[in-house]
Amino acid sequence: MSERVGFVTMGESEGRRDVPIVGVGMLGYAFMGKAHSNAYRKIPYMVEPLPAIPSLVGICGRNEEAVRAAAQRYGYHRYYTQWQDLLQDGEVQLFDNGGPNDLHAEPCIAAAEAGKHIICEKPLARTAAEAKTMRDAVKKAGVKHACAFNYRFVPAIRLAREMIERGELGRIYHYRAVYLQEWIMDPNFPIVWRLKKAHAGSGALGDLGAHIIDLARFLVGEPKAVSGLTQTFIKERPTAGGGRDTVDVDDAFVSLIQFENGAIGTLEASRFAGGRKNHQRLEINGEKGSIVFNLERLNELEVYMKESEPARQAQGFRQVLVTEADHPFWKAGSTRSSTSSPTSLTPSSTRGTLLPTGQRLKTATGQR
């Protein structure tokens, strides 16, 4: 019956041959592992034309019961409790590292040596030196690689980037960005790995600041000089075992930045900004216009264009809903800009790869 065609038949159709399958091996399942798994499942829904169909080969975590449940839930074929085993799985072509910061370098370097392509969560490493060992490894191995600065792919940020590249803002004068959260304001919130330098490398700086530093480079350009200061408001917290432990990372940082192109800016991140859930807000003022983005309203971009027509008397910041057919990630848009080959996993307009992004920001980050 010609109208009833099974999946196998469909697999032999032209359509199928055009779309490569990429085997994914995921490290972590709780937070980023869960988020990335969802993203892999949504690619066919979101991206047109489809560059690849992810095959969820294996997922790895230390708690066997939990990782088994995650595998079932998200549809991974297998699970592992040792990342070394995941890397030996021959069907894994892409290694996705969603583990804690102190588990970035070793598995990524091993994956590169095993010939896997790599996506690694940010901050890439605990120090610039550690990050450099990772970059050296992927360069040597010749694998594709990307650090998960995912906010570059928010449609509103994409639109901002396109507008800036087309010169619609003109020369850039100002960049000001904050990334504000509130999740450790309670003094009784316990010590977790994110609050220990040995595991996390830094606090708000690497966790939140990394994103707004990355977006500074993505949208404005390379920094020339920075200065900054960090602050730890609550210096000791309870441990799970009933004791007390020292917080040795920053609760917040503030920073000034000069860009190579003459723009100046401020950057700030904090985990002590009450009422701010995931408040990444940036504003760019240019010669011809300004933009504002706030992650808590992630479908919107505020745009000011000087003396737009018609209605010359009615100038002001526009609340642009970046959800329309002429915006990034709709079919027309993505087709137009998709010049990369179907197997390219790194979007062509992503500058940042496994380069230690913090490298030039020595003063601000202290990640030597």
Added chain:
Amino acid sequence: MSERVGFVTMGESEGRRDVPIVGVGMLGYAFMGKAHSNAYRKIPYMVEPLPAIPSLVGICGRNEEAVRAAAQRYGYHRYYTQWQDLLQDGEVQLFDNGGPNDLHAEPCIAAAEAGKHIICEKPLARTAAEAKTMRDAVKKAGVKHACAFNYRFVPAIRLAREMIERGELGRIYHYRAVYLQEWIMDPNFPIVWRLKKAHAGSGALGDLGAHIIDLARFLVGEPKAVSGLTQTFIKERPTAGGGRDTVDVDDAFVSLIQFENGAIGTLEASRFAGGRKNHQRLEINGEKGSIVFNLERLNELEVYMKESEPARQAQGFRQVLVTEADHPFWKAGSTRSSTSSPTSLTPSSTRGTLLPTGQRLKTATGQR
């Protein structure tokens, strides 16, 4: 000493001769009387060129102690406790009626007969019939007259009107307006004159609805048909004397409207909208664009213009700060539109005068 010139000398200068003095007699001092007094004092600060300098001749109220204090405070030369006395004051050229609704018709008609120009607060009268007697009186007397639909003079509304008149929104499709307050939500809020039909004529309809009906006519056009319903949520309230009295006016109304030009709309007013202090919000959607105004942000006009340039991908509602040099009420703007003679008290673009504005809205207002 030529650099030291007293006020008397200055009074003889050219400048002085150009600006007529208008003697003002104010009825009421507590709410609208206070607000209008402030407005008269601010005219020299706000309006350029100055059409007239108000002279605060007299103020009238029933409580002698209070009206005397008000006269001192706002700078009135005299005070009265009977409006009949105020009208006999020969220096009063303009009678401003800021009294309660049941004190509109008689003093205004008497003032017209006495040859005074008239400004009267809204709602003009308790019924359309009563309003018509006032209009007949001022027409017969030939005096200047205006009903205090003051929101027409908010710069943002002014800009909206100018944009619509220039055709920047094209054909109008929709008008939706609400006027929401919350001041009588407490069931223990006592009976006041505004809650009694004999004094107020109506409730939210005349007090709040009158403004959005007026702005409908000012911005969109004349209505062709309306339908509506009123509601009284709390039907009995305590009196000052410890008893109970019936609320016989509406706490809220909702209404549909068809305009002569084919637009349709909704109108609503309520004193039971918790959190809304003075929330007069209107939205107009036209063929080429849309506008939104909210009195609680009275310096702003939200404007949407389809496909404006530059930045074609970045369309959206703009938050226009109507505070700039090319906006109404700055010097350039007011000069440009000031075609009226210096003694004209009624702005040339104000359509509404002592005409019973509710007259055509019989079904909606029930002001027969």
Added chain:
Amino acid sequence: MSERVGFVTMGESEGRRDVPIVGVGMLGYAFMGKAHSNAYRKIPYMVEPLPAIPSLVGICGRNEEAVRAAAQRYGYHRYYTQWQDLLQDGEVQLFDNGGPNDLHAEPCIAAAEAGKHIICEKPLARTAAEAKTMRDAVKKAGVKHACAFNYRFVPAIRLAREMIERGELGRIYHYRAVYLQEWIMDPNFPIVWRLKKAHAGSGALGDLGAHIIDLARFLVGEPKAVSGLTQTFIKERPTAGGGRDTVDVDDAFVSLIQFENGAIGTLEASRFAGGRKNHQRLEINGEKGSIVFNLERLNELEVYMKESEPARQAQGFRQVLVTEADHPFWKAGSTRSSTSSPTSLTPSSTRGTLLPTGQRLKTATGQR
């Protein structure tokens, strides 16, 4: 190797036995078919504990090439070009109707007769009478059934419902809702099935109005009386073939509503509101507080609570980000409210089923 466990093994675990598989047959692939397919794929990511894992059995559409591509992209096992064939697929347990309005009744009734559970897109039917035939069929068949009023499941709407049910707003006074779009404002936009009464039943009323009528019932209660008017601004449009055809559905409607509980309201929908992309905005004012929801900011609920503590002087509408751990759809929340059996497809708090929701709204909808 104990750390390497294949999917089959995992399937035998306790976890697997707890989660039933439900076979889905989808009618339509372009708009709602695509959206629902994405939703089925996301259930394991979003819902905790997992009530069921959807198995994407088959998808049906008239264009074979397109439906085959959709099946591949979204992961359906088979595709069909006749809905009758889809219904004969023994693995399909749940029939999901995402077809145009004139393809709702017949396939749904046939599916009920075939013993399939049913989800059908809104508006359920073109007339109340047609809807009633569907409801009679599902009742007779005893299958589970739901009409896809999906906005009930937005976390912010869920929170609004919970707050109202807990009495946090007190007695409800006002409901005002608009659903505004702009997609047919261009007079050259061609005739499509949504603009023809024979296919769509109605225009903005059924397409957009259905949602805000449903939310009125979900959040406030049953209506007692309504009145309304519809308007078609552009009465003739080009056809694909180069001709002209009449638009015989409404471009917009406005309506007044009285609820059984004494609240009053306004409802409005339009496809001629420039700048409004998917602007479903509703406001509810109650005795103790108010809420506002706007679908264009779907993660937010504006909430006003009278005299909240601390900071009594600082009352105002709060922008609540409904994204936190104590909000609907996070694990704790969903566990707490999940009293339904794992195979229940209809959330327990959904009042609306295949009942002809428009039935009581005769005047407003004219769907006799």
Added chain:
Amino acid sequence: MSERVGFVTMGESEGRRDVPIVGVGMLGYAFMGKAHSNAYRKIPYMVEPLPAIPSLVGICGRNEEAVRAAAQRYGYHRYYTQWQDLLQDGEVQLFDNGGPNDLHAEPCIAAAEAGKHIICEKPLARTAAEAKTMRDAVKKAGVKHACAFNYRFVPAIRLAREMIERGELGRIYHYRAVYLQEWIMDPNFPIVWRLKKAHAGSGALGDLGAHIIDLARFLVGEPKAVSGLTQTFIKERPTAGGGRDTVDVDDAFVSLIQFENGAIGTLEASRFAGGRKNHQRLEINGEKGSIVFNLERLNELEVYMKESEPARQAQGFRQVLVTEADHPFWKAGSTRSSTSSPTSLTPSSTRGTLLPTGQRLKTATGQR
């Protein structure tokens, strides 16, 4: 006739004896001179109980025609073209200096020596040293004195201060403030006195930054350390005479701040932020809550209070309309806090006087 009482009689009443008259001498009429004149005229309307009634004795400016017109318009009794003459006017009790920055020190010091009370516009002086000479003079003379940091008196700022003083925010962690304008972005905008160091002292730093530095001290506390950088984007501009001249002040500055109480912050001001008209925005995050103020919405204060009741699930930033009866500057409020004697011209809660406010901010301001 007892109901007709002239102003003279009223002057003899008890009410009159309670309210002292203060004779005002104003330097400047164009910008601040105009604004302050309006303020003096509005005091009787705004402040209850009335601490004093300003008598507009004299106004001074260099252009005789313009200053004469201003005197007439605002109601000054006399005008002067030399400030020395204004200071010799025996009826002037309060000298208000609204002149350019290089005309602050000499007239203020002379006024102090003449026994006049003093209000001086900000920035107080061009350098900290110059400011100190002014402070020494007023201290020696024993006159009352204030620098016109007027934003302290915005009701929303007042409410913020009261909330902080009552401990409603708890310990303060963060202060971030920007003051953004756009008025010199056009490269053809000519050289004016504000762009020359000899006249203005500094650019955005003194003009705009002074306000957010003052509010930092008013709301958070004294700074312990600062660092900053300034930038001049357009270094040369046309002169009125057709030539070119160098801009030797800052177009923008960015700065970091550490407070004595452990809070950290960022401060920034710019005249190159397109779309920002008068965008002074500050955010304070404390242990128990946060506040945001934006001068472009000056009637509002955004307030976040952790875990407020009722509606525990509905936390978020509130848009507080600071216009209500329990807010600063309404009668109840001002009565409650008015502990100063009726002749006190300096509000009791104003910390800042003629003290050189920039003194501690050496690094940031470089005003040595």
